Amino acid sequence: NAGVTQTPKFRVLKTGQSMTLLCAQDMNHEYMYWYRQDPGMGLRLIHYSVGEGTTAKGEVPDGYNVSRLKKQNFLLGLESAAPSQTSVYFCASRRQGARTYEQYFGPGTRLTVT
Amino acid sequence: AQTVTQSQPEMSVQEAETVTLSCTYDTSESDYYLFWYKQPPSRQMILVIRQEAYKQQNATENRFSVNFQKAAKSFSLKISDSQLGDAAMYFCAYRSTGGNYGGSQGNLIFGKGTKLSVKP
Numbered sequence: 239n240a241g242v243t244q245t246p247k248f249r250v251l252k253t254g255q256s257m258t259l260l261c262a263q264d265m266n267h268e269y270m271y272w273y274r275q276d277p278g279m280g281l282r283l284i285h286y287s288v289g290e291g292t293t294a295k296g297e298v299p300d301g302y303n304v305s306r307l308k309k310q311n312f313l314l315g316l317e318s319a320a321p322s323q324t325s326v327y328f329c330a331s332r333r334q335g336a337r338t339y340e341q342y343f344g345p346g347t348r349l350t351v352t
Numbered sequence: 353a354q355t356v357t358q359s360q361p362e363m364s365v366q367e368a369e370t371v372t373l374s375c376t377y378d379t380s381e382s383d384y385y386l387f388w389y390k391q392p393p394s395r396q397m398i399l400v401i402r403q404e405a406y407k408q409q410n411a412t413e414n415r416f417s418v419n420f421q422k423a424a425k426s427f428s429l430k431i432s433d434s435q436l437g438d439a440a441m442y443f444c445a446y447r448s449t450g451g452n453y454g455g456s457q458g459n460l461i462f463g464k465g466t467k468l469s470v471k472p
Binding site for chain 1: 356361394395396397399402443449459460462463464465
């Protein structure tokens with residue numbers, strides 16, 4: 239049981255390049271999330287998904303796209319990377335239900351855009 | 353919209369002593385969860401403790417306890433007998449349980465964090 243995994247762990251991009259971050263969970267969780275963490279800002283929600291085939295915007299969605307084609311995977315895409323997207327990206331998942339309180343986090347991906 | 357405020361960017365404590373980290377939040381809801389997460393240098397987010405708003409009793413997990421003041425919208429974390437391994441960023445977070453909990457109300461809202469240093 240690996241929990242939540244993220245690929246890659248580190249990446250350096252040049253401005254304008256594209257990439258996809260992969261999040262995978264083996265806990266059969268319905269909900270999945272992508273956050274970004276910047277110095278002094280805490281974690282901010284980019285996009286989330288409440289089930290296979292569904293996605294929704296969070297607090298800071300601009301410049302990102304997501305897809306949830308399989309229940310266990312949640313992909314975060316950057317079509318044209320910008321230096322402002324330099325950040326640490328976290329994926330998380332949790333079981334469906336209002337009283338289900340815990341989100342399980344992946345180890346994070348450090349992305350640098352030059 | 354709900355907000356979470358951590359007014360102490362950095363705190364320091366001597367090993368074996370007690371430290372309290374502050375968190376305040378703003379919400380118009382009556383039913384919600386509050387959390388403290390720990391983020392060590394490894395970056396992994398670790399759930400430390402949670403509090404359900406409808407429970408008056410303060411949550412406790414070993415050396416970690418909270419002081420939940422619902423009327424004041426305050427949720428502080430007390431770490432007793434501090435250890436070197438407690439050094440980390442600590443984040444306070446809020447989550448709604450009401451309405452469409454399949455939607456944005458079920459998402460976590462984080463404070464900006466408090467960096468805790470532990471001196472030997």
